[in-house]
Amino acid sequence: MQIKMKKVKIVTRRRGETTETWIDVPDTGEEGWGDVAGMKYVGQRHQRIDAVEKVTGRAKYTYDMKLPGMLYGKILRSAYPRARVVRIDASKAAALPGVKAIILPDDEGAADLLRRECRYAGQEVAAVAATTLEIAEDAMNLIEVQYTELPFVVHADKALESGAAQVQDDRPNGSEPRVNEQGDINVGFAESEVTVEAGYKTEVHTHVSLETHGSIAHWENGKLTVWASTQAISATQGGLSQFFGIPNSDVRVIKDHMGGGFGSKLGPRPEYAVAALLARKAGVPVKLMLTRKEEHITTGNRPDSFQNVKIGAKKNGKLVAYRRENFGTGGIAGRASIPGQPYLYEVPNFRVEQTDVYTHGGPQTALRAPGHPQAAFAMESVMDELAAALDMDPMAVRQMNDPDETRRNMVTLGAERFGWDKRRATPGPATGIQRGMGMGAGVWGGGGGRTKAEGVIHPDGSVEIRCGTQDVGVGTKTVIAQIAAEEFGLTLDDIIVKIGDTNYPPSGGSGGSTTCASVSPAVKNTVQMARLKLFDTFASSTFGVSPHDLEAKDGKVYVKSDPSKSMTWQQAAAQLGDEPLVVQGQWVPGLSSSGVPAVQFIEVEVNTATGVVKVVRVVAVNTSGLIMNPLLWESQVNGGVLMGIGYGLYEERIMDPRAGYMVNPNLEAYRVMGAMEIPEIEVVAYNQPERGVIGIGEPPFIPTAPAIANAVYNACGARVRAIPITPDKVLAALAERREG
Ligand code: MOS
Secondary structure, X not given: OOOOEEEXXXXXXXXXXXXXXXXXXXXXXXXXXXXXXXXXXXXXXXXOOOHHHHHOOOOOEHHHOOOOOOEEEEEEEOOOOOEEEEXXXXXXXXXOOOEEEEEOOOXXXXXXXXXXXEXXXXXXXXXXXXXXXXXXXXXXXXXXXXXXXXXXOOOHHHHOOOOOXXXXXXXXXXXXXXXXXXXXXXXXXXXXXXXXXXXEEEOOEOOOOOOOOEEEEEEEOOEEEEEEOXXXXXXXXXXXXXXXXOOHHHEEEEOOEOOOOOOOOOOOOHHHHHHHHHHHHHOOOEEEEOOHHHHHHHOOOEOOEEEEEEEEEOOOOOEEEEEEEEEEEOOOOOOOOOOOOOOOOOOOEEEEEEEEEOOXXXXXXXXXXXXXXXXXXXXXXXXXXXXXHHOOOHHHHHHHHOOOHHHHHHHHHHHHHHOHHHOOOXXXXXXXXXXXXXXXXXXXXXXXXXXXXXXXXXOOOOEEEEEEXXXXXXXXXXXXXXXXXXXXXOOHHHEEEEEOEOOOOEOOOXXXXXXXXXXXXXXXXXXXXXXXXHHHOOHHHHHOOOHHXXXXXXXXXXXXXXXXXXXXXXXXXXXXXXXXXXXXXXXXOOOEOOOEEEEEXXXXXXXXXOOOEEEEEEEEEEOOEOOOOHHHHHHHHHHHHHHHHHHHHOOOOOEOOOOOOEOOOOOOOOOOOOHHHOOEEEEEEOOOHHHOEOOOOOHHHOOHHHHHHHHHHXXXXXXXXXXXXXXXXXXHHHHHHXXX
């Protein structure tokens, strides 16, 4: 073999342990991704390779799939927030023609999925499978359940009151506060010349993935195949094999197209196991997809937050002290934490105290940048209030206290593109229709690792790239095709991308904006090796050169120093004889990194008579290091901004304190952005190609809500300290302003 190799060190951190391994990678003499500016695919705008499939409806999502003889599953859920099941009678349901399987809490294997102790309205109690969805629904309604209703509490502030119903048997509703401190806040506040103290609130937020959760389970000879709408095929495989006590290798998880997850589809979901249990009992495949209502109440949410903040600064704007006490509810399980230090800014003295509160609500789960939008809302609001108290430009106060040079540069760039110099120095009047400008910022990680990939070059020249990652709707398949097409000198159409199947080499879950930075380096390493191995079969014998002296471009393979010596890609592949070339590669360092700021500038229009806020214009500045595909990247930023506007203006889970259930589990009363609310969005890239690939899914969502709140204040002097900024809150803040 004439391929030159070099050693690179891979550092892995898992469960607190760091391991170092050295692996061999091709030594091409090139660092990182090379000169991307001159490339045809990597770093260039290309539409999704599955765009036509998607817009024509040919793309099959889990929701669209059907297997022969398949049944439909439904889950019966507790309508009460806290209740004990004393009796279940499923005999009427069982007698309904078309019903093929029923599982109840006491059935074998059901104990972890179905409960007799219900702790939130929506908890799983029983499940049925029938020949049609309608029969399954009828059967579900025929199951007679007798409950003993028990006391409950669904709001975090009420759950902390003495005498509140206790959610978990073995611990109080409020956790011991987690404290993080630095310096001495008493000294800091004594030194402060200006202080601001205020309380901020954010609401429970749900994911609203357009495709609801669910799966199709199919058993064959004791082996389980599951088609699931999931962000994590590997974790789903692991979870299901553990649940059923069968080897990992006996569970195969497949996910092709998917309608979003935003963090709610990262784990082995209980409804997958319910479907598999029903399928095993019925002996045929079972499809179980959740309804929109189930989606809102059971598949997780972003916890709310109550944040009491005090901040102190010198007259010149330099921060000296910061104190925050915050609590929130993750429902019956999980924490409600937000970043445990002053978000974004450097403060010498701080103290943060956080409390998680249990309530009788559906469990929290990751939702686009967990914790960060809550932290950003309070921090960026209080910084704006501080600037007003100091009579300074809020941008100047931020810049002076921001230790991150990249973010400071992004703020400067964004301010220029936005026209921050045209912002009113003091709020507009509380009358008529007023416009105002505000800004916000955030930070995220987004690094990668832990991914293997496989490249196959067939003797006829066709190419496959296989990777056990998943495209959650962002364009992962396309980025894989771009990297391979670039390396092989082919077109995007020439690359067959196979992902979303646990039979392929493993990758992690698509969470934390890690997918692009995990998959891209693994694919690059794989195709680089595949290309050199292919060239190695003929470089010397045909051209008398080393494989490193050849390059692939425009469907041909050339001798770099003498382009007249060439052959077509097909001729090159034919040198393989009758065996395909299969190469495995993995994530390697030097092609990706982590850590990105995000900045947004927003202009709003406030109708001071109705309290209605309209976002008019957004300038979003983000960085991703090397942007693999600016078209897909902009789409992610647009999506983040739109979701951010929804979080800032419209979206909230509303719980009835007396009935204990969510009263808006739909898309009519739980309002997400619609076409009519979409503003002008300018997406600005702060390019840092030398850093390699970094994810973009989460960062653009973080700064939006506080930027809106600050713009509302700038427009009309209404300081709204709670999101969503609904008209009633704007009118109340205006009234407060008028009363002085
Ligand atoms: Mo994300 S909330 O880590 O899918």
